[in-house]
Amino acid sequence: MIEQFFDVSPRFQELDARAMELCRPEFEKIDAIRDYNQVKMLKAFTDNRVAATHMMGSTGYGYDDAGRDRLDQVFAQVMGAEDALCRPHFLSGTHALTVALFGLLRAGDTLLAATGRPYDTLEGVIGIGDAGKGCGTLAEYGVKYDEAPLQNGQPDYALIAEKAKNATVCHIQRSRGYSSRAAFDLATIEKVIRTAKEANPNVVVMVDNCYGEFTQTAEPTSVGADLIVGSLIKNPGGGIAPTGGYVAGRADLVEKCAHRLTAPGTGRELGCTLDSLRQLYLGLYYAPGVTAEAIKTSIYASCLLDLLGKNPLPKYTDPRNDIITSFETGDPEAMVAFCQGIQAGSPVDSFAAPEPYAMPGYTSEVIMAAGAFTNGSSIELSCDGPMRPPYTVYLQGGLNFAASRAGVLLAAQKAFGER
CATH class of the missing domain: 3.40.640.10 (Type I PLP-dependent aspartate aminotransferase-like (Major domain))
Incomplete structure (x- = not known):
């Protein structure tokens, strides 16, 4: 489906299909957590008599x-x-x-x-x-x-x-x-x-x-x-x-x-x-559902990267205790390419190409890709990392899985496809 809108090679179409097949049982577990938390959220709103005023x-x-x-x-x-x-x-x-x-x-x-x-x-x-x-x-x-x-x-x-x-x-x-x-x-x-x-x-x-x-x-x-x-x-x-x-x-x-x-x-x-x-x-009310979409994005990314031999952390079958997937790119060029791929697959500022820079509060130069509606929002699809060996990328967020899946696939293709 993604290839109808973006240029995805046959190899990465096959990797995407395989990742989706492997991830389905994990997605069901996330859906159960989402539903529990959403009903808990509804109960908090009704118990506290939230009103339009x-x-x-x-x-x-x-x-x-x-x-x-x-x-x-x-x-x-x-x-x-x-x-x-x-x-x-x-x-x-x-x-x-x-x-x-x-x-x-x-x-x-x-x-x-x-x-x-x-x-x-x-x-x-x-x-x-x-x-x-x-x-x-x-x-x-x-x-x-x-x-x-x-x-x-x-x-x-x-x-x-x-x-x-x-x-x-x-x-x-x-x-x-x-x-x-x-x-x-x-x-x-x-x-x-x-x-x-x-x-x-x-x-x-x-x-x-x-x-x-x-x-x-x-x-x-x-x-x-x-x-x-x-x-x-x-x-x-x-x-x-x-x-x-x-x-x-x-x-x-x-x-x-x-x-x-x-x-x-x-x-x-x-x-x-x-x-x-x-x-x-x-x-806040939408948070359980949006967090579930971000976790699915993280699981899919882990699975796709695993198929590419990149040894992500955590593995796609591991329980999720945050929304982050990390992996070592091994070199600065691949790290920058992956981040630029995430940016290109984002809804905002997709035309921009992030580069490493000295960011206040950080001890190394950092590269950050975040085509987000809210500046700095990391519940939206984004990735970043310090420009130091082993050049590890930290990927997080995703407001909805369909679009975030496309962003991750495009980033992986840009970093690890034929150059």
């Missing part, structure tokens, strides 16, 4: 914004949390994580990264090495940092138990970032939480939940996480939210984060929503 928004200070506050309640219920801030005022996932870290930690406290070095953009927030120097990092405010490196891609539980004794906050990163490991499943996250809390019952466990929302039928709050944090231009925004992020979990911790998001003493009472609420409600 809740989508009106507010101006100025945003006092008494009933729609904003009701969205927090809906989001908390969906995430299995006591409370939540689901707000357009978070600028990115990194910003939401920063608000949470500065909300929870004080001078003399210790942050423990229990799943190894966090994502590149957090290095400047924490103050690792020279990253963020002079910009008001946690380190400059007297917060100490420690980490428990992974062992063969898995948490080192003995080391976590030892280091958690002196930790105030234990940070878990669910997705892989720019590392070569699989996303952590809920059983692994639960074991990390249990290990840390057995060593230190007072430690606060915070999970970076970016890319993981709605990939399973439960969230990390269900296995003991005190706080989860993420972005609304990833899974929970459903490709409709134009901006925003969230923190959700224990009510007392969410309250601390609220005072860091706005100002101490004002907390969650401030923050006008203008005309954003309808998009946030609608995006």
Whole structure:
């Protein structure tokens, strides 16, 4: 079917047909998760009596914004949390994580990264090495940092138990970032939480939940996480939210984060929503279905790349705990070609050709392909990676599978077809 619209060689038509055949049983599993999460979403909307008036928004200070506050309640219920801030005022996932870290930690406290070095953009927030120097990092405010490196891609539980004794906050990163490991499943996250809390019952466990929302039928709050944090231009925004992020979990911790998001003493009472609420409600409601489309895209990409001998992670038959597929291209030319192929198969800016560049917050040059309706949205089909050996591409997103399948196929053909 794709070849009726795009130039696809006979070889890649055959690879596409084979991948689709192999993926069908996996797609059925994703459909079951989607349906469960969608009905759970409907229940949260009806339980909280969402009304048309809740989508009106507010101006100025945003006092008494009933729609904003009701969205927090809906989001908390969906995430299995006591409370939540689901707000357009978070600028990115990194910003939401920063608000949470500065909300929870004080001078003399210790942050423990229990799943190894966090994502590149957090290095400047924490103050690792020279990253963020002079910009008001946690380190400059007297917060100490420690980490428990992974062992063969898995948490080192003995080391976590030892280091958690002196930790105030234990940070878990669910997705892989720019590392070569699989996303952590809920059983692994639960074991990390249990290990840390057995060593230190007072430690606060915070999970970076970016890319993981709605990939399973439960969230990390269900296995003991005190706080989860993420972005609304990833899974929970459903490709409709134009901006925003969230923190959700224990009510007392969410309250601390609220005072860091706005100002101490004002907390969650401030923050006008203008005309954003309808998009946030609608995006959240659509999120289980859109996330399922992105997971199907990821499964298809893994299968196609496997057929091409590219050894993707995860394999197409592996359970999905985020929406990302990664693989090593082996050389910079193939990496750039694949990213340019994704861009050419995107609905927006398909005529552009992405090139590597120095992006703020990253330690290497990065190439990013994202022909997206929302700038930076990674629930939409996109791929990126740091320009360093082994030149690994990280592919994620896909608002609908039919179009995203075409984009992935075109990218694979451009990178690995006849040149």
